Amino acid sequence: MSASLSVSVVVYHPVEKVLRDTLVSLRQAIRLALDIGVLAQARLILVDNGEVPGLFEPDDYFRIFGEDSDSIGMSCHSGHGNIGYGRGHNLALFETTCDHHLVLNPDVILEPDALVRALEFCASHPSVSLISPRSQTPDGSPEYLCKRYPALLDLLLRGFAPVWLKHFFSDRLARYEYRDETGQGDFFSPEIISGCFMFGRTDVFRALNGFSPRYFMYFEDFDLSLRAHRLGKLQHVPTVEVTHLGGKAAGKGWRHIWMFARSARVFYRIHGLKVW
Structure with a gap:
């Protein structure tokens, strides 16, 4: 039986070319899944977290889907202001009636068969709640989206340590990021997956009440x-393969570092502090 899929993309003053590239790749992936027959219905839900009404024009991006707009439903939430990444996706999660849902960053490029592979895997593995893809950076280097439970030291090393110190703790960081398993192309069950591409059955997301509103940005995917x-x-x-164009919080300025630290504090208060 063919499935239905909704995709939510939360934007905040997006870089136009990057978002367009993401949506073009999404259109191709949805089209292939529809053509093969593993997908019967698809829906794209854009969520505009910008504070200035009218600055983001969803129709400019919906036109990317061209003739496929007849088979792909599209809608946009706007005017609510910057409510945060997780709460933005929750607007879509509690609106959709589709069987499956994909939480997608506006800077993730899907391989054409990514959705086909994700839908086929979920259909044959009903015990799996959420899946994470194999990801690379724009230069082709592997990106490690899966994580073990983070010790405070892991977060500090990964986000803020100089290169020589990261090299000294390379074995530790490799274990934290499942580098061996990811590099070998293994199927494995991680403790934590990234929210930049989080695919699963909609009833799983709803049973969890979506992302926790305690987090504005960062760690909402760890918590979920x-x-x-x-x-x-x-x-x-x-x-399931993607290319992720994003960067780390430490490279985005002090405001993002502050938000990262605040969310880490919330995360550890809820789930327990691990220092080493």
Whole structure:
């Protein structure tokens, strides 16, 4: 039986070319899934977290889907202001009636068969709650989206340490990021997956009440991942491939570092502090 899929993309003053490239790749992936027959219905939900009404014009991006707009439903939430990444996606999660849902960053490029592989895997593995893709950076280097439970030291090393110190702790960081498993293209069950591409059944997201509103940005995906384990295992699926154009909080200025630290504090208060 063919499935239905909704995709939510939360934007905040997006870079036009990057968002267009993401949506072009999404259109191609949806079209292939529809043509093959693993997908019967698709819906794109854009969520504009910008504070200035009218600055983001969703119709400019909906036109990317051209003739496919007849088979892909599209809608946009706007005017609510910057409510945060997780709460933005929740607007879509509690609106959709589709079987499956994809939480997608506006800077993730999907391979054409990414959705086909994700839908096929979910259909044959009902015990899996959420899946994470194999990701690379624009230069082709592997990106490690899966994580173990983060010790405070891991976060400081990964985000802020100089290169020589990261090299000294390279074995530790490799274990934290599942580098061996990811590099070998293994299927494995991580503790935590990234919210830049988080695919699963809609009833899983709803049973978890979506992302926690306690987080404005950062760690909302860590929190949801840990809660999702009670509904089924998380799975890294290397046949689902994407390219992620994003960067780390430390490279985005002091405001992002402050938001990262605030969310880390919330995360550890809820789930428990691990220092080393």
